Amino acid sequence: MWQRPDSYGRFGKFGGKYVPETLMHALSELESTFNSLKDDPDFQNELAGILKDYVGRETPLYFSERLTEHYRHPNGEGPHIYLKREDLNHTGAHKINNAIGQVFLAKHLGKKRIIAETGAGQHGVATATVCARFGLQCLTYMGAQDMERQALNVFRMRLLDAEVRAVHSRTATLKDATSEAIRDWVANVETTHYILGSVAGPYPYPMMVREKEAMEKWGGKPDVLVACVGEGSDAMGLFDDFIKDKDVRLIGVEAAGLGLDSGKHAATLTKGEVGVLHGTMSYLLQDDDGQIIEPHSISAGLDYPGVGPEHSFLKEKGRAEYYSVTDEEALEAFKRLSRLEGIIPALETSHALAYLEKLSPTLANGTKVVVNCSGRGDKDVQTAIKYLKV
Amino acid sequence: MPAITPGKFGKFGGKFVPETLIACLKELEAEFNWALQDPEFQDELEIAFGDYVGRETPLCFAERLTNHYKNKDGQGPEIFLKREDLNHCGAHKLNNAIAQTMIAKRMGMKSVVAATGAGQHRVATAAACAKLSLECTVFMGTSDMEKQSSNVLLMKLLGTEVKGVEGNFKDASSQAIREWVGNLQTTYYLTGTIVGPHPCPSMVREFQSVIGKETRRQAMEKWGGKPDVLLACVGSGSNALGIFHEFIGDEDVRLIGVEAAGFGLDSGKHAATLARGEVGVYHGAMSYLLQDEEGQIIGPHSIGVGLEYPGVSPELSFLKDTGRAEFYSATDEEAVEAYKRLSRIEGIIPSLEASHALAFLEKLCPTLPSGTKVIVNCSGRGDKDAATVLNYQQYSM
Numbered sequence: 183m184w185q186r187p188d189s190y191g192r193f194g195k196f197g198g199k200y201v202p203e204t205l206m207h208a209l210s211e212l213e214s215t216f217n218s219l220k221d222d223p224d225f226q227n228e229l230a231g232i233l234k235d236y237v238g239r240e241t242p243l244y245f246s247e248r249l250t251e252h253y254r255h256p257n258g259e260g261p262h263i264y265l266k267r268e269d270l271n272h273t274g275a276h277k278i279n280n281a282i283g284q285v286f287l288a289k290h291l292g293k294k295r296i297i298a299e300t301g302a303g304q305h306g307v308a309t310a311t312v313c314a315r316f317g318l319q320c321l322t323y324m325g326a327q328d329m330e331r332q333a334l335n336v337f338r339m340r341l342l343d344a345e346v347r348a349v350h351s352r353t354a355t356l357k358d359a360t361s362e363a364i365r366d367w368v369a370n371v372e373t374t375h376y377i378l379g380s381v382a383g384p385y386p387y388p389m390m391v392r393e394k395e396a397m398e399k400w401g402g403k404p405d406v407l408v409a410c411v412g413e414g415s416d417a418m419g420l421f422d423d424f425i426k427d428k429d430v431r432l433i434g435v436e437a438a439g440l441g442l443d444s445g446k447h448a449a450t451l452t453k454g455e456v457g458v459l460h461g462t463m464s465y466l467l468q469d470d471d472g473q474i475i476e477p478h479s480i481s482a483g484l485d486y487p488g489v490g491p492e493h494s495f496l497k498e499k500g501r502a503e504y505y506s507v508t509d510e511e512a513l514e515a516f517k518r519l520s521r522l523e524g525i526i527p528a529l530e531t532s533h534a535l536a537y538l539e540k541l542s543p544t545l546a547n548g549t550k551v552v553v554n555c556s557g558r559g560d561k562d563v564q565t566a567i568k569y570l571k572v
Numbered sequence: 573m574p575a576i577t578p579g580k581f582g583k584f585g586g587k588f589v590p591e592t593l594i595a596c597l598k599e600l601e602a603e604f605n606w607a608l609q610d611p612e613f614q615d616e617l618e619i620a621f622g623d624y625v626g627r628e629t630p631l632c633f634a635e636r637l638t639n640h641y642k643n644k645d646g647q648g649p650e651i652f653l654k655r656e657d658l659n660h661c662g663a664h665k666l667n668n669a670i671a672q673t674m675i676a677k678r679m680g681m682k683s684v685v686a687a688t689g690a691g692q693h694r695v696a697t698a699a700a701c702a703k704l705s706l707e708c709t710v711f712m713g714t715s716d717m718e719k720q721s722s723n724v725l726l727m728k729l730l731g732t733e734v735k736g737v738e739g740n741f742k743d744a745s746s747q748a749i750r751e752w753v754g755n756l757q758t759t760y761y762l763t764g765t766i767v768g769p770h771p772c773p774s775m776v777r778e779f780q781s782v783i784g785k786e787t788r789r790q791a792m793e794k795w796g797g798k799p800d801v802l803l804a805c806v807g808s809g810s811n812a813l814g815i816f817h818e819f820i821g822d823e824d825v826r827l828i829g830v831e832a833a834g835f836g837l838d839s840g841k842h843a844a845t846l847a848r849g850e851v852g853v854y855h856g857a858m859s860y861l862l863q864d865e866e867g868q869i870i871g872p873h874s875i876g877v878g879l880e881y882p883g884v885s886p887e888l889s890f891l892k893d894t895g896r897a898e899f900y901s902a903t904d905e906e907a908v909e910a911y912k913r914l915s916r917i918e919g920i921i922p923s924l925e926a927s928h929a930l931a932f933l934e935k936l937c938p939t940l941p942s943g944t945k946v947i948v949n950c951s952g953r954g955d956k957d958a959a960t961v962l963n964y965q966q967y968s969m
Contacts, residue, residue, distance in 0.1 A: 521730065
């Protein structure tokens with residue numbers, strides 16, 4: 183039941199490979215290389231070495247004492263809150279794990295050129311970082327509008343020797359940058375690898391919370407895992423090892439933006455419908471004519487109208503639960519963690535943290551909750567300050 | 573080279589402070605010594621280092637940088653980076669800030685004041701205080717507040733009160749000390765630099781020495797030996813001593829510190845204290861410092877704000893005078909080149925401070941026999957410096 187994905191790249195009815203003919207060969211090649219390297223000890227050792235020395239894994243599982251205290255009831259009872267510190271990774275987010283895995287694969291395939299698309303720039307920076315490390319040519323497509331809003335990230339990518347190419351078509355944002363990147367890949371598939379998120383292609387790996395990390399801390403498994411969900415690769419990294427453990431609750435938190443009824447949000451699993459976007463069948467935000475609805479979230483990383491097909495599958499099967507929080511709730515959570523733990527979380531991560539407000543009162547005393555602290559929030563300080571008036 | 577008297581390194585160090593502070597410093601010293609012996613404190617610190625700060629930091633083989641420095645025959649040293657940039661808050665500063673904040677808590681203090689050190693120490697202090705729920709007040713010169721506005725924002729977000737003082741860091745330090753002296757029972761003065769009256773330099777060095785201890789173990793694991801050369805930038809000296817201290821007794825390990833030459837050593841606009849300074853008393857300790865003929869402190873300059881300090885650790889002054897460590901310098905321009913170089917060929921954006929150490933590789937590597945193991949302390953990440961480098965490039969064009 184949980185074979186993920188099947189040989190067609192499907193999770194139930196979701197997933198698949200809805201791509202132009204020219205890309206089918208590239209995807210098959212990627213898949214078979216991935217499958218053969220998965221069990222190759224030399225490859226695994228090399229990858230493990232890079233993840234340890236370059237990325238800085240494994241990241242700690244941190245007992246959040248003051249946050250736990252914050253959620254204690256007057257009678258002194260409450261859940262125990264732990265943070266999986268993905269903010270401590272090199273480049274400050276989980277994104278680099280996916281980039282490393284894929285660039286490694288690309289190298290094995292003999293590719294010299296890597297392309298990617300990026301919205302706010304985090305994925306672009308992670309990709310550029312890894313390409314610099316391995317000496318591969320890197321080209322990132324970015325909406326012209328986004329380039330203006332994120333000048334510093336553009337500079338970082340160029341510092342890392344990547345080319346950042348402006349996309350002017352249509353809304354000149356992430357969606358259009360993605361389409362442009364796909365077009366490039368179709369034209370250059372022999373020499374080029376396209377770094378994908380969790381939307382299509384191989385799985386983000388390595389898996390993040392190993393059971394033994396939790397076992398070391400308290401001799402058991404987590405009771406609840408909470409992660410923010412944009413396109414979903416970060417959440418899947420946390421959930422993956424525990425999908426078969428029915429006694430572990432999996433909770434994904436999406437962006438409700440200005441509110442679920444405002445029409446300005448990115449809560450794909452709550453408000454979306456099933457369709458095909460960027461090569462895969464999944465939930466997505468579309469109007470009655472099948473046109474993609476512009477999503478909105480204060481956090482650029484969650485500002486995506488689709489979601490990974492595996493999340494759609496987990497939702498359908500009832501294995502994972504999905505909720506959402508507004509921009510305002512996320513900003514409060516951003517401030518809360520900064521003040522209580524001295525950790526400034528990414529605005530994306532803040533969505534997961536915000537959900538603790540609703541979740542904690544419902545949990546039995548001593549419940550072990552692990553929140554995926556998926557990224558650090560230095561990049562969001564300017565945005566947050568405007569709203570929080572600190 | 574053990575000091576004969578605690579707090580003295582040959583003629584350097586000491587406690588040149590007003591009478592009112594002597595008792596306070598004695599209490600701090602006693603508390604510090606007790607903490608060092610207390611297994612409970614050590615366990616708590618280990619957990620804080622591991623789970624909060626994110627230690628141990630990796631010793632990363634810089635493959636492409638190593639290739640860059642190979643000569644025509646394919647020979648050259650092997651370059652490793654000690655990744656202090658991966659710490660929470662992005663630099664080595666938190667090692668000291670969290671440990672001292674824990675000591676402040678043990679002493680029953682309610683609040684912490686800080687001033688000395690550059691932005692990274694203040695942010696680390698703010699974070700540590702938030703975590704341990706201590707009030708935190710940071711004093712900054714008003715001109716510095718403008719230059720480092722993003723750091724000010726970070727501190728405010730972390731719940732710290734930032735108080736502006738007319739002038740620069742010197743005036744800010746004085747104000748912080750005034751605040752401390754007025755509230756000795758409840759307020760802890762958290763020093764980030766490895767200068768100041770005893771026991772401050774020893775405390776900071778002790779907590780930063782985790783860097784060197786890890787490095788020894790990691791070098792043994794990686795190649796079954798010790799490093800041949802340790803390279804670190806020097807502002808006040810905390811990250812340098814952090815990596816050097818463990819190896820001071822190993823005479824076969826070269827210790828190299830790189831200061832900020834700013835616009836050049838002859839320009840008068842630099843922060844190369846050990847290169848151009850003279851011995852005097854500053855901030856409570858005898859050490860090298862940048863002073864003019866009238867004994868007035870010369871305002872230092874460096875593009876790396878964390879290196880912009882006119883004094884230096886008394887222990888480093890001692891290591892210089894005894895010849896145990898070597899000191900050189902790198903200009904703003906060389907540091908910016910090194911910043912760009914590491915970004916481009918290793919995908920690691922180093923802080924402008926750490927870039928000074930990296931810059932020295934250009935001069936150092938051609939002189940080293942093939943296979944020499946060089947470890948550079950990558951003391952911080954450089955996201956905070958991207959705007960500075962962007963402006964520098966535009967300005968110089």
